Amino acid sequence: MEMTSSRIHVSLLSVRKKRSERLVERNVRKKWMMLILATMLLLTACSENGSSGKNDGGQTDNGNAASTLEKAKEQGYITIGFAGENPYAYKDENGELTGEAVEIARTILKRLGIEEMRAELTEFSGLIAGLQAKRFDIIAAGMFINPERCEAVLFANPEYSIGEGLAVKAGNPLNLTSYKAIAENKDAKVAVMSGAVEIGYLEASGVTEAQMVIVPDQDAAISALQSGRADAMTMTGPALQSRLDQAGDEGLERVMDFEQPTVDGNSVRGYGASAFRLDDVSLQEAFNTELDAMKENGELLQILQQFGFTEQELPGDVTAPQLCSPQA
Ligand SMILES: CC1=N[C@H](C(=O)O)[C@@H](O)CN1
DSSP states (O other): OHHHHHHHHHHHHHHHHHHHHHHHHHHHHHHHHHHHHHHHHHHHHHHHHTSOOOOOSSOOOOSOSSOHHHHHHHHTEEEEEEOOBTTTBEEOTTSOEESHHHHHHHHHHHHTTOOEEEEEEOOGGGHHHHHHTTSOSEEEEEEEOOHHHHTTOEEOOOSEEEOEEEEEETTOTTOOOSHHHHHHOTTOOEEEETTOHHHHHHHHTTOOGGGEEEESSHHHHHHHHHHTSOSEEEEEHHHHHHHHHHHOOTTEEEOTTOOOOEETTEEOOEEEEEEEOTTOHHHHHHHHHHHHHHHHHSHHHHHHHHTTOOGGGOOTTOOHHHHHSTTO
């Protein structure tokens, strides 16, 4: 009897042991399943956050917690990058930030619920890098839209359109009336701002690197002309006129019969716009909606006119996607 009871006890023990082993196995399996599931979820989240955010049409802001637009609304301000170039974006004699790009952006941002605009002065050639590095959230400098820049930033639609200008010493001693004329006189030197589209236009016209005096900003361009380091300076027509007016130097003059440059047989008329980071699609779309309304109701022209632009300089129906396309 005793024998039987001890056998029963042993067999009960072994049944319990097996049951507890099965329980442990089941728990281990469950933990593995949960681990695999968590890894899969983590990988999916990482791949979504890691997407480039590049605007390839219809894509929204990437999976970051809050978009730049939402953050700006929440904090009540947004920072713009500008290059101190009259009449696009500059500080006036009272130290107030203004210019066509600034006032258009200010009006639109207010309508988007962003009351305050802060500003970061940056050399023109550093604007795109500054935007990408998040030193500011918008470039408001009247920057021209072109396919190369569209690879790096997301442009709003253009707010104005303009041609180029050339200034020389009074009397135009070297008879420089076009970029081609500069190219043909290898002794002639032209001052041009670093990072500006004019460098490409000059190259396309045959002007060599040695003929270009590359300067960091437009003040340095006029200084180069005044000091004789350059025989000419080039920049957009309105920027050129504003520099000449400000300098009031009788020793300089604007070339009135300047022949606008062409690249590949096409006129290089520039279209200026605000620009955002590539993944700030919601900000760009909201900005464009307000800009369209301002084109329609005449407000855009009113702002442009305050800075010397006329109806001729309105951008018409030209859009950023058209100007970003290499065939444009
Ligand atoms: C308003 C402006 N446009 C040209 C550009 O976008 O490169 C340059 O002339 C710099 N300033």
